[in-house]
Amino acid sequence: MADSLAHAQPVARRPAQSPPWYLLIAPAAVAVSMLLPLVYLVIRAAEADPSQLAGILLRPRNLLLLRNTILLTLGVLATTTVVAVPLAWLVVRTDLPAKRVVTLLCVLPLSVPGYVMAFALLGLGGNMGFMARVFGIAMPRPSGYWGAMIALSLYCFPYLFLGVRSSLMGLDAGMEESARSLGYSPRAVVLRVILPHLRPALVSGWLIVAIYVLGDFGAIALMRYEVFSYAIYTQYAGAFDRVYAAWLSLMLLGLALVPVVLEGRLLRGARFARTGTGVARRTRMTLLGRWKPLALAFLALVFTASIGLPFGMLAYWLTLRSPWPELPRVARAFLFSAGAAAPAAILAVLVAVPIVYLRVRYPSRLSRAADRIVYVGYALPPLALALAMVFFSLRAARPLYQSLPLLITAYVISFLALATGPIRASLLQAPHRLEEAARSLGCSPLEAFGRTVVPLLRRGMLASMVLVFVIAMKELPITFLLAPTGYLTLSVAVFSRTSEALLAEAAPYAAAIVLFSSLFVGLLLKYEGRKTAAESG
């Protein structure tokens, strides 16, 4: 109903012209380079003997993998919600002291990727572990479900926190006050006003977390928890049953579609913008009072686990064994990581600009589809994408196999959605009238774009580039499968050393990743702050 109404609205002041052909090159290239490998994945899977096929599909192990994958996803979703929602509420709605620092600490875990978090957890237990050496407590190494679930939750909860926080900040005090004046109790206001308002932020945060958990490979492989991506990895790396690996990848792809579809369902027809005019008023702060010690204890617990643990473990291993002799090799690995991440960042921005421009300036079914493809690329489990790329290059483009261009292409497909965000935000600051003004003053379409839009887009493009660069720097599964032989990046170094229980050897590489990724956290907070300032101002 709401949908059909929205479509019935006459669309005014929009160029009805169809977009120039050159704007379609980028989305077409992305679509082809994403779909072609997936076709090869299907082809590879279809090569199974019909007799073999039933055995592959009906293997009881598949059910176990499905059960484990779902359990892990739900477990991480529940844990991150329980951690992130109270944190966001404390930071936005209470008189908690030092909120800026607390906010920063809440987001800092994003600089500790899942496999580093797993590294830290693993270092805690075992004969040579931290607990045994420092406290003399014998503790088994965390592994399996709980290890994977805790590692992933500690890495993922900031995504949910950021969404809920900005949603809470956008809550108009007037809404709550009118509900109170209509006779609702404070508790009813939480249930009937605040929670429905938070729903979109929660749902899209859950989507991000679910996509990450389904696509994660490092943490579950280190924790040896049998989910789809771990099974794909063992099939690919050890058993070399490529057909079964292809089938597992297809199953994982299907599973990754579930949250995407569910998100669309859950948010259909939702309208949460303020309808009135005027400036939204700030909400009144809840005084913590005698609950303050409890709140502080909660913060201490969360931060000890999410920040104290990885940073402490890194410090422990680094003091245990001096990292200096390893430094030249760490620097080399850093250059390898940067050598793939930098071109990917530049390419992603070059591709994202026309796609965003198409979507904003020429709204149509075509441009919506181009936009959607970007998000499909983001939701594709990286391991499945990488495996599809392997099959494709082995079959159809042999020179590309384990080549840098293929690795960069896979990065771009996987991270393009991140690049579109800041670019879209700054393009919305450049109204179409500026280009029209330039056109009426004699500029051709391209010249008008170059002289009026590009100067305004520069900041957004830079932010996108840095975002993709930093994310690609710590990427593991795609790099693991597609990097050229001997191309040992930071993430692969951490993973391979940790998986052989060489924790001290892995520590310098992990420290390099964490230090570098902290840049990303600063950037994210800055970008996030600007967005909310624009919303409320």
Next chain:
Amino acid sequence: MHVLEAKLITKRFTETGNPAVDAVSFRVEPGEIFGLLGPSGCGKTTTLRIIAGFERPDGGIVAIRERNVTGLPPEKRRVGFVFQDYALFPHLSVIKNVMFAMRSVPPAQRRERARGMLCMVGLTDVDDRMPDELSGGQQQRVALARALSAQPQLLLMDEPFSNLDASLRDATRREIRSLLKAQGLNAILVTHDQEEALSFCDRLAVMNEGRIEQVGTPEEVYHHPGTAFVAQFLGRANLLSGTAVGEFAETELGTIPIRPSATGEVLLSLRPEHLQLSALPQGSAADSAFVVSGVASPVAAAIADRPNQGEIVAREFRGHDVTYRVQCHGRGYLAHTEYTHSFFPGQAVTLAPREPAVVLRTVPSRAENLTGDQR
């Protein structure tokens, strides 16, 4: 030679539903400031954007100086455009915004020329400021200087004064009008403000629901509105229906003169200032006081006598004149009087037209039926 000819321009934004612009035709003559006037959503801005080349019409022809430009992109039309929010380039200083337009001027001379243009629109000492550091009125002048710097054959202005304070608007409008006239520039102004259109334009077209209802000089469209919409949109109007015989018509107000002569059922428009109010003949000072005190029965008795007798029900003092709402045989009328006359609610008056009522064309309206009520 016409500066601009628009012939049967049509534009649809949706497959179904009415076109946003429906077979619009008009011409702009040399040296003329032309106005497109209408309520929001009437298609006036879309018409302007089609002339500029920002939108492609679904049908019709746009010709500038007898050259068909319908298929030309905006940059090939030499048409200047001043946007409602000015669309100054936020990353360029004021002088660079103006220099942006000087593509045919050798680069070395651009700065000097741009200074001259800024001077012409009355801006000095703002050359190196950024657009967001200027007031609304200053931004407006920069936008005008920029548009004129490209030496357009025709200047299009989309509600250029609507973002200015009321106090600034009148003066800016006057200055810009005299500037355009001094340069002999052709311009089309889009506005929803009837007062602005009447005072700024040499000729104007009144648009409603995508169509032009009337084209003419401000005096023509005001004094001789062609349709009920035009009559009501340009100021207030009393609409009457009646039966015409030649130069007179039988109406609720009695037999009144009409213009032009007609026969049969007609819809008539009478401006409030064309209705004369006078106190009833027996309305001596004593009677007035008697009426004001609230006993209305002698008034009602007097009204019953003649069709044009009524009672003042509301009084609206507007400084230069006074608007009265007069109830007359169950219908309301609006009448303006000069400051020298004064009536009060409850008083009995007679209503008489000072000018012949204007016979209106009846147009099939899309959205609403005219009820004959005042706007």
